[in-house]
Amino acid sequence: MEVCKDRQVGIAIFGLGRAGGIHFKNIVANYRTSLKWIVEEDLEKAHTMVKKYFLDDTRVSDSKDITPVLEDNCVDAVVVCTPTHTHEQIVRAALKAGKAVFCEKPIARTVEGTQGCYDDAEKYGIALYCALNRRFDPAIRSVVQRVKAGEIGQIHQIKTTSRDAPLPPLSYLKISGGIFHDCIVHDLDMICWIVGETPSTVYAQAHCFNADIAAMDDVDTVAVILKFPCGTLAQIDISRHAAYGYDQRLEVFGSEGMLHTSNSKPLEVSSHGHRGTLVDKIHGSFPERYEQSYLLEMEHFLDVVTGVESKIEITREDTALSSLLAEACEQSYRLGKPIHIADGKMTDMNGFKKNGFY
Ligand SMILES: NC(=O)c1ccc[n+]([C@@H]2O[C@H](COP(=O)([O-])OP(=O)(O)OC[C@H]3O[C@@H](n4cnc5c(N)ncnc54)[C@H](O)[C@@H]3O)[C@@H](O)[C@H]2O)c1
Numbered sequence: 070m071e072v073c074k075d076r077q078v079g080i081a082i083f084g085l086g087r088a089g090g091i092h093f094k095n096i097v098a099n100y101r102t103s104l105k106w107i108v109e110e111d112l113e114k115a116h117t118m119v120k121k122y123f124l125d126d127t128r129v130s131d132s133k134d135i136t137p138v139l140e141d142n143c144v145d146a147v148v149v150c151t152p153t154h155t156h157e158q159i160v161r162a163a164l165k166a167g168k169a170v171f172c173e174k175p176i177a178r179t180v181e182g183t184q185g186c187y188d189d190a191e192k193y194g195i196a197l198y199c200a201l202n203r204r205f206d207p208a209i210r211s212v213v214q215r216v217k218a219g220e221i222g223q224i225h226q227i228k229t230t231s232r233d234a235p236l237p238p239l240s241y242l243k244i245s246g247g248i249f250h251d252c253i254v255h256d257l258d259m260i261c262w263i264v265g266e267t268p269s270t271v272y273a274q275a276h277c278f279n280a281d282i283a284a285m286d287d288v289d290t291v292a293v294i295l296k297f298p299c300g301t302l303a304q305i306d307i308s309r310h311a312a313y314g315y316d317q318r319l320e321v322f323g324s325e326g327m328l329h330t331s332n333s334k335p336l337e338v339s340s341h342g343h344r345g346t347l348v349d350k351i352h353g354s355f356p357e358r359y360e361q362s363y364l365l366e367m368e369h370f371l372d373v374v375t376g377v378e379s380k381i382e383i384t385r386e387d388t389a390l391s392s393l394l395a396e397a398c399e400q401s402y403r404l405g406k407p408i409h410i411a412d413g414k415m416t417d418m419n420g421f422k423k424n425g426f427y
Contacts, residue, residue, distance in 0.1 A: 078374055079143040081106035081168070082150065083132075083159055085114055087241070088173050088200075089150030091356050091363050096148065097122050101371050106130060106138045135159070139166035146374055149173060153246045157182045160197070164189040169196040169374045171367070175250055180392045187385040198370045198381050199388040201258045205365035208330040212321060213263055215328055222325030227263060227303040229256045230318040232311035234354055239281050247287045248309060249273075249399040250392070256305045257398070258383075258391040260295065263321060264303070267390060268295040272407040273398040282309065293398050314351035315358050333358065389413075 080102050082093055096102045104127045109115035115129045130138055132151075138144065139162060147163040149156055149172040157177035163170050164186070176199045177183045190197035203209050216224060231252060237245070245251040261267065272295075275288040282289045289309035296302055308316075320329045332351040340347040352358040372378040390413075397408040397415050409416045 077101060077103040078371055079103050079105045079141075079145045080148055081108060081138050081141070081144045081146075082148045083108040083135075084149070084151035085109050085111075085118060086150065087237075087356070089148075092148050092150055092171075092367065093118065095364055095367050097124070099367065099371070101375070103143075105141060105143050108132055108135060108138055135162065139163060139168065144168055146171060146370070152244045153250070154178060154244060157186060160186045161189055164193050164195050164197065167193065167195065169198075169370075171198045171200065171370045173200045174254060174388075175199070175246070175392055175395075176388060177392075178246065178250075180389055180396065183389050183392050184385070187388070190385075196370070196373045196381055198366070198373070199383055200366060201255060201383055201388070201391065202359055202362040202366050203255050203259050204262065204362075204383060205369065206359055206362040207365075208333075209259060209319060212319060212328045212330060216263055216321055216323070217265075220326065221321060221323030221328055224264060224299075224301045224321060224323050226320075226322040227260050227301065228306070228318075228320040228322075229259065229304070230306045230316055231256050232306075232308040232316035234311045234313075234315045236279070236310040242282060242287065242309075243285055245287075247399065248275075248289065248291060248307065249395045249402075252309070253291060253293065253305060253307055253398055254391045254395045256293075256307070257295075257394040258387060259319070260303045260305070261390055261394070262387070264297050264299065264301050266297045266299055266301075267410060267413070268297050268303070268394065269411070270296045270407050270409050271394060271397045271401055273402040275402045279309070288402070291398075291402070293401075295394075315354050316351065317358055 080096050085093055096104050106128050107115045108130045110132050112131055119127050146169040149159050156172055160170050160172050176186050273293045275291040277283040277288040279289050291307040293305040334349045334351050336349040373381050401408045
């Protein structure tokens with residue numbers, strides 16, 4: 070499916086929460102798009118946004134019957150920002166109706182569900198984008214391009230720090246799918262993108278300091294080690310809550326040097342006095358830190374939908390791999406042992422107990 074370049078892309082957005090709020094604003098502000106529908110369980114929230122943004126031509130629907138939305142010929146694409154457990158059903162219905170799909174990560178709760186969505190996208194010849202947004206962050210993208218250009222030689226080690234702020238609402242954490250699928254999936258995707266391989270081994274240790282999160286059978290603090298066939302070692306450091314802001318760092322160490330991204334700040338002003346230097350706080354949360362990536366991923370999706378670009382950058386294999394590795398990390402933690410990966414599958418899963426999300 071390709072939308073004519075000479076007209077706006079008609080969009081239906083599903084869910085106006087934390088992620089949906091970001092994409093909603095980007096869609097409304099984009100001259101290439103026209104927001105045709107908002108599908109929201111919370112109708113009051115949807116109507117408030119329609120009024121606030123003067124969206125006289127945008128229709129609102131609850132989630133009970135989405136047929137009129139999917140049958141609307143003015144809708145070219147669907148943007149899915151509802152809770153994770155609802156994604157697969159909406160994605161598959163939208164693809165069947167011939168709509169291009171932009172879906173928040175993860176596309177489905179299981180690797181099999183993810184593959185099913187991509188099977189449908191291929192069957193109907195429609196674009197399916199999984200919003201692993203960090204791939205469009207300019208700093209991370211620059212690191213990847215420079216690693217691939219050989220600037221730091223052979224990659225020996227990668228370190229990522231991804232500490233969330235503020236602590237997400239408990240109502241969200243309950244349905245988030247757990248820290249491995251909700252948070253670490255981003256780091257896993259980024260690391261595999263940099264190395265260009267599937268790791269042969271993953272090992273995770275974790276702890277839960279927050280009693281409310283522990284009661285959900287989830288954890289809030291995780292350390293992951295990955296080993297790749299080429300020899301590269303990667304370490305992921307994750308926390309659900311950093312008291313000082315949204316802490317996001319990446320370091321790639323190679324035979325010829327190192328590339329590093331630091332935390333950026335909303336205000337790049339420092340004060341220098343007798344007692345030292347004061348700098349502003351780092352960004353407070355993901356909408357600010359990754360603002361550019363959300364804009365750029367939407368542009369990429371629109372480029373594919375309108376035929377400016379031929380294919381989605383984040384492939385079926387990328388999405389399935391990040392889901393598989395999130396699952397492997399979770400099982401490593403739960404079983405207390407390294408998990409080996411071969412031929413796109415977890416091996417040595419004796420004693421594996423389905424216990425939680427997957
Ligand atoms: N890429 C990122 O940076 C990023 C950041 C946050 C969340 N996410 C992803 O976005 C998704 C949503 O997370 P969130 O934090 O925005 O959640 P949220 O709870 O803040 O928002 C979800 C919204 O969807 C609405 N909703 C629930 N069921 C619905 C349905 N069936 N149809 C229509 N609306 C429905 C809710 O009323 C709510 O407004 C999750 O899959 C999450 O993994 C991605």
